[in-house]
Amino acid sequence: MDALALLEDHANGRIRLERVFRDREDFLAHDDDWLISRFRLPRALLLDLIAELSPILERPTHRNRAIPAHIKVLTALGFLATGSFQRELSDRSGISQPSLSAALPAVLDGIIQMTSRYIRFPYTVVEQANSKRQFAAMSGFPNVIGAIDCTHIAIRAPSENEFVYVNRKNVHTINVQIICDPSMVLTNLVARWPGSTHDSFILAHSGVGNRLQAGAGRDGWLLGDSGYPLRRWLLTPFPNPQSAEERRFNIAHGRARSVVERAIGLLKNRWRCLDASGGRLLYHPRKVCKIIRACGVLHNLALRDAIPLPPDLPPPQHVDPDPQPPPRHEEHQHGARLREEVMRRV
Structure with missing residues (x-):
């Protein structure tokens, strides 16, 4: 009882x-x-x-x-x-x-x-001079102040506006803009756009893009792939190189720009929640964007102190679609002339 x-x-x-x-x-x-x-x-x-x-x-x-x-x-x-x-x-x-x-x-x-302390774009003369010197030493390409690319972070299909998050590989993602220096340190990270957003649109609507368009790049430029339009501050490779000079330009351009691809690989390798091998991030897109931004700060923190990666990590699994050429009307005559001038100097 x-x-x-x-x-x-x-x-x-x-x-x-x-x-x-x-x-x-x-x-x-x-x-x-x-x-x-x-x-x-x-x-x-x-x-x-x-x-x-x-x-x-x-x-x-x-x-x-x-x-x-x-x-x-x-x-x-x-x-x-x-x-x-x-x-x-x-x-x-x-x-x-x-x-x-x-x-x-x-x-x-x-x-x-902590972002403002760890992720800073080189707008000053001294900062830009250092980036230009290091990029030239590693690639032979002059006056480079940064390399730019976008990468996709896989997410669970959200309940609202699900279709805008589907990228060209038919995967739900956040499209993240990355700019880095020659040491793979991130100097800009934009994480707020759904996967269907074009890379060039993200740059045009970013703080860095607006400031460079206003002249903050001085006499330096970013290097981007064919997914970006030519600008006086943004150089892309020749789409169909015809001459030996154009091919040399593309080789030097690719050697310098490849640093951003390595930076993205290192970011995802160190913080595996961002990589497809860790599965999709099962959170609301706003929370995913916070996760990405926090990982960007931690990436630079680890690079500052030369922290090694753990051994025997599995290789990253990318969900990035191939670059999509920008609309033809975005071609910039000044950028095209500048590319021709740089080609003769490389």
Whole structure:
């Protein structure tokens, strides 16, 4: 009878079961190789990042088992680094999957707030001179201030405006603009356009594109593939090279521009949540864009300290369609003349 009464009290909610707290693994007790394999950063950088984000993440609470800031940061980085399902990551961290979901946006927002310090386009004379010198040394192409390309991040089909996210490979994606310097450091990242958006449209509606169009490029230029229109500040390869000079131009152009392709590969390789091998990102497009922007900041943070990639990572799986030529009316006569002049100098 006592047992039946106990069951009845429990069923009626008169008895509250004691909460069971799982042990949390002390991730920071591991060596740097282990930390880089899981979170892509060594202990020193992890501690710096945790210290910077702690004021944002450690809000006042009456809970006596509040999740510490370092657990939120490390669990979020584990997701960005591996693309693993949140339940697996939360189990390792000793927190529930709903708690991880609640913590992830705050960690992303905190990292994104660091963008102005880590992702900066070279508008000054000194910054541009450094980029020009390094690009010329690696490729023989003069006056280059950056290489530009777009890459697609696969997402789950959204419930609203689903069709605009379908790219030319029939995959739902976010189309992301990337500009980088000769060292694969990102100098611009635009993550807000659906997969059907043309690369040239994204550039024309970006802050960098508008400033370069207004003359901020000085006497330097970006290098882009055939998906972009010629501009006085943006040079593309000859579509059908006829002469030896045009072929030499295209070779030098491709050698310099290839750095952005390597930068995109490194970004997706380090932060596997962005790569198709990690599966599609199963979030609303706005949250996916935050994930991409946070990974861009972390990419530059890792490059600044020359953090190596973990060994034996599987090769990236790209979902990028081939470049789509811009509309013919976007050809720029000044850009065409400039390309001819540069061709004679290469």
